Amino acid sequence: MKKTLWAAVSMITVLYLPGSNAQKQDAAHVDGLNGMLTINANIVETPCKLSIESLNQDAMLSSVSLREFRKVGDISQAGQIRLIFDDCMPGSLLRNAHQDGALEYINDQPSVYVQLDSEHDIVDKSLFRLHGDVSGVGLRIEGPESVRLIPGVKSKVFNLSPGRNEFFLSSYLEKTSAGPVRLGAFWSRINVTVEYH
Incomplete structure (x- = not known):
């Protein structure tokens, strides 16, 4: 009997640039400054x-x-x-x-x-x-x-x-x-x- 553990991890990466609140809000919608990384894993146990x-x-x-x-x-x-x-x-x-x-x-x-x-x-x-x-x-x-x-x-x-x-x-x-x-x-x-x- 194989035991399998599936794990999915989602991480959001945001590039932080210091500045005013207005600049921060504008940066939130700029391509290339925000992204998402999804990691899928398969952990298997073999006897x-x-x-x-x-x-x-x-x-x-x-x-x-x-x-x-x-x-x-x-x-x-x-x-x-x-x-x-x-x-x-x-x-x-x-x-x-x-x-x-x-x-x-x-x-x-x-x-x-x-x-x-x-x-x-x-x-x-x-x-x-x-x-x-x-x-x-x-x-x-x-x-x-x-x-x-x-x-x-x-x-x-x-x-x-x-x-x-x-x-x-x-x-x-x-x-x-x-x-x-x-x-x-x-x-x-x-x-x-x-x-x-």
Whole structure:
């Protein structure tokens, strides 16, 4: 929840010239001696900010053996993606506490939703599509507590602590039903959106 305070300040500036009352009255109607200045401001409170070191990252998976992908659903060893949140402020914020989607409020605990936007795999829409020479696998990404992140879908709420937080995502290659795995190099570009609550 963002808290926004709108402020509008109006100030009138008058150039003061010493002299008689008659001169003062005449000066009140002279162009260029009077004016008005209007200032509008927008004060915003954000519960956290994404650290500069987390804005652009290259997540590297180590080389994966073809033997790890014998059947559909087999996954590789995990690679890690680290997001750092700075200056997280306490507040009464929302939490998804239960698998059934029930909500509860927790005092003094900032929360975030994460959404990963990228193309989904052609065969399995819960995986991220890989580009390059490889085929037969997609990219699986999980958040804390092994919560699966689906391309273009907002995650459940993740809770943070006041102050600095490290938030880890795990990435895996997963065998799909698109035929045998073809060896090769691959890449995937994913945009991360963080919504504070």
